[in-house]
Amino acid sequence: MINQLSLIGHGGSSLSVRAAGTRPAIIFAHGFPLNNELWIHQLNAFGEKYHAIAPDFVGFGNSSREPELLEEITIGGFARDLELVRAHLSGGQPIVLCGLSMGGYVALEYWSQFAGKLRGLVIVNSKPTLDTEEARAGRMAMAEKAEQGDNVLEGMEHKLLGQTSLDSRPDVCMATRQMIADTALPTVAAAQRAMANRQNFETRLAKLAIPTLVIGGEEDPLASVAATETWASKIPDSHLEIIPASGHLTPLESPKEFNAALQNFLTQVI
Numbered sequence: 001m002i003n004q005l006s007l008i009g010h011g012g013s014s015l016s017v018r019a020a021g022t023r024p025a026i027i028f029a030h031g032f033p034l035n036n037e038l039w040i041h042q043l044n045a046f047g048e049k050y051h052a053i054a055p056d057f058v059g060f061g062n063s064s065r066e067p068e069l070l071e072e073i074t075i076g077g078f079a080r081d082l083e084l085v086r087a088h089l090s091g092g093q094p095i096v097l098c099g100l101s102m103g104g105y106v107a108l109e110y111w112s113q114f115a116g117k118l119r120g121l122v123i124v125n126s127k128p129t130l131d132t133e134e135a136r137a138g139r140m141a142m143a144e145k146a147e148q149g150d151n152v153l154e155g156m157e158h159k160l161l162g163q164t165s166l167d168s169r170p171d172v173c174m175a176t177r178q179m180i181a182d183t184a185l186p187t188v189a190a191a192q193r194a195m196a197n198r199q200n201f202e203t204r205l206a207k208l209a210i211p212t213l214v215i216g217g218e219e220d221p222l223a224s225v226a227a228t229e230t231w232a233s234k235i236p237d238s239h240l241e242i243i244p245a246s247g248h249l250t251p252l253e254s255p256k257e258f259n260a261a262l263q264n265f266l267t268q269v270i
């Protein structure tokens with residue numbers, strides 16, 4: 001059974017959290033412009049054996065989205081909110097942290113601040129590198145347009161999902177469109193600025209002394225398999241899984257394959 005709860009995050013924000021099962025804890029961190037619905041198949045499957053916990057970041061899903069909180073959004077702040085969630089729900093135990101794309105940036109930031117609280121790290125459809133100048137400019141332009149009320153998320157599912165999902169997984173397309181539609185434009189602006197200002201972890205991967213699973217999607221339009229292979233190989237204790245016929249949202253597009261890869265990893269680290 002999945003429970004919905006509300007925890008206090010930074011600045012007195014309310015963090016909406018879905019959780020299932022009992023310890024040990026795995027925390028799932030969603031990507032942009034999404035929410036904890038991304039992890040529905042993992043909450044159902046891993047809540048049977050573990051404490052599967054999926055918060056909505058501030059601004060997203062059912063968490064607080066007041067303008068004064070959005071102004072303060074940073075990837076580091078999201079990581080500190082994850083630590084509050086861990087402190088409330090893990091019974092003082094270290095966690096496995098699994099973050100997709102923007103959630104992967106947050107997971108790496110969590111490692112830099114709270115390495116001692118981690119048993120394992122799962123970086124999904126993400127990257128440790130900074131944006132190119134062009135990509136950073138694109139983020140700033142998107143933030144400005146969102147602030148002016150332009151619907152910058154129109155058709156966004158085509159940038160996230162793999163071709164196989166777009167062609168043959170209508171339920172995945174619908175769930176993705178719904179999460180995108182639930183993301184407010186002020187959140188888009190704040191999150192784009194936060195991602196543009198994130199830290200570079202590319203040069204620190206050799207120091208990542210925590211068992212790490214990297215998961216990519218064969219059809220990910222935003223993170224190529226070759227690029228993922230290159231950075232994943234720099235993490236000493238790491239394993240890479242590429243999910244076939246899956247795009248940027250592997251846990252939603254190919255839950256069976258994704259869950260098998262994650263279960264293999266959990267068996268080793270918990």
Ligand code: MLT
Nearest residue numbers: 031032100101102103222
């Ligand atoms: C995400 O899925 O979280 C985004 O693609 C991350 C990004 O814009 O870099």
